Amino acid sequence: MQKNWWEINSETLIDTPFLAVYEDRVRTNIERLISYVKGDTQKLRPHIKTHKNAAILELFKIYNIKKIKCATICEAELAANQKIEDILLAYQPVGLKAERWILLIKKFPEIHFSTIIDNQKTAFALNETAKRNNLVLSVYLDLNTGMNRTGFPISEDWTELIHVISKLENLHFKGFHIYDGHLKGNLEERNLEASKAFEQILSKVEKTQNEFDYDLKIVAGGSNTFPFYALQKNVECSPGTFVFWDSNYEIHLPEQDFKAALVIVGTVISKPTKNTFCVDIGYKAVSSENPIDKRLVILNDESLIPTAHSEEHLILENKGENEYEIGDIIYAEPYHVCPTVALYDTLQVVNKKQQLYTQWPVDARGQKNTI
Numbered sequence: 001m002q003k004n005w006w007e008i009n010s011e012t013l014i015d016t017p018f019l020a021v022y023e024d025r026v027r028t029n030i031e032r033l034i035s036y037v038k039g040d041t042q043k044l045r046p047h048i049k050t051h052k053n054a055a056i057l058e059l060f061k062i063y064n065i066k067k068i069k070c071a072t073i074c075e076a077e078l079a080a081n082q083k084i085e086d087i088l089l090a091y092q093p094v095g096l097k098a099e100r101w102i103l104l105i106k107k108f109p110e111i112h113f114s115t116i117i118d119n120q121k122t123a124f125a126l127n128e129t130a131k132r133n134n135l136v137l138s139v140y141l142d143l144n145t146g147m148n149r150t151g152f153p154i155s156e157d158w159t160e161l162i163h164v165i166s167k168l169e170n171l172h173f174k175g176f177h178i179y180d181g182h183l184k185g186n187l188e189e190r191n192l193e194a195s196k197a198f199e200q201i202l203s204k205v206e207k208t209q210n211e212f213d214y215d216l217k218i219v220a221g222g223s224n225t226f227p228f229y230a231l232q233k234n235v236e237c238s239p240g241t242f243v244f245w246d247s248n249y250e251i252h253l254p255e256q257d258f259k260a261a262l263v264i265v266g267t268v269i270s271k272p273t274k275n276t277f278c279v280d281i282g283y284k285a286v287s288s289e290n291p292i293d294k295r296l297v298i299l300n301d302e303s304l305i306p307t308a309h310s311e312e313h314l315i316l317e318n319k320g321e322n323e324y325e326i327g328d329i330i331y332a333e334p335y336h337v338c339p340t341v342a343l344y345d346t347l348q349v350v351n352k353k354q355q356l357y358t359q360w361p362v363d364a365r366g367q368k369n370t371i
Helices: 023-036 054-062 073-081 096-107 120-132 159-167 187-209 247-252 337-341
Strands: 018-022 067-070 086-089 112-117 137-144 171-178 217-220 235-237 262-273 276-279 296-298 304-309 314-318 329-334 346-350 356-361
Touching (some): 073 086, 073 096, 096 112, 120 137, 137 159, 187 217, 296 304
Parallel strands (some): 018 346, 086 112
Antiparallel strands (some): 304 314, 346 356
16 A cells, blocks of 8 residues: 555556546545535535536536536536536626527526626626527526625625516526635634624525515535535535645645545656756646745655746755655645646546546636537
């Protein structure tokens, strides 16, 4: 048995850099996700922006996860192709995106689609587009609880907007969408801030519910507030990173016991000085929006410290006693896994024997599939 879980049988290695995905760990993470909601998979609507992958959607179905959330129409089409029953586009479709959204809904009439809106102008525009196409579009009101990215501010009167939406003949009001990715701190601090906004929202939701003859839904949170929303009644939770996890969340969300399930594999290509060497994990191989100390963590050796980075090269300073030679394999965990995955066409899949045995295409890494 290998000492380090990430090490891959050398006889199955391919040219680097590549992303290795450990299937048994992905399955473990899905099972742990389900345990947080005590087996009630109806509470789960995982975001697929992290993996963008058909094979993982098939795993979701095996575990009875039938609803997903996505950020692009390409991701929505991927999910529809995999026959996911309920797809929420958590990105307000404006302009040509609205036209593409209609094409997707027409292409898959058996799938239940929904999206979000946060203003009257978009509501009127979507209603007119739906009317021209003889459709009724399901929509959630996107609420801004402080992230200030999208959404109607919860400090203002958003019940008027609900009344406007509910009177539009070609829109069906489903409920409310909340994303509070701005909440930081330890578990207690995040739970406290999430609960303050959620209590404020619930008081209005309960009053609004009396005006409808069907149950309104709430879709809420991401990875940072998942433990809070998992305990709330009638709330669908939308974490996404749990599938692969990353070093950022290992540091900042220690209470969530998901396992790292994706690794960047690179090769030492040069030793320019006595204490430094170069690896083929450049900007094009790992998400690099953060400072250099928050891009990746070297798994081989905690004494290998990234010091410089460019398109095709990563310089590591060796502050330890272990020796590394040209041709040695380096394993690294990304700090931000979601945009890292989007850099690759395929994921190389590792089995329990630490062998590469197949690959999974990153099907929705682009902005467009067929629609």
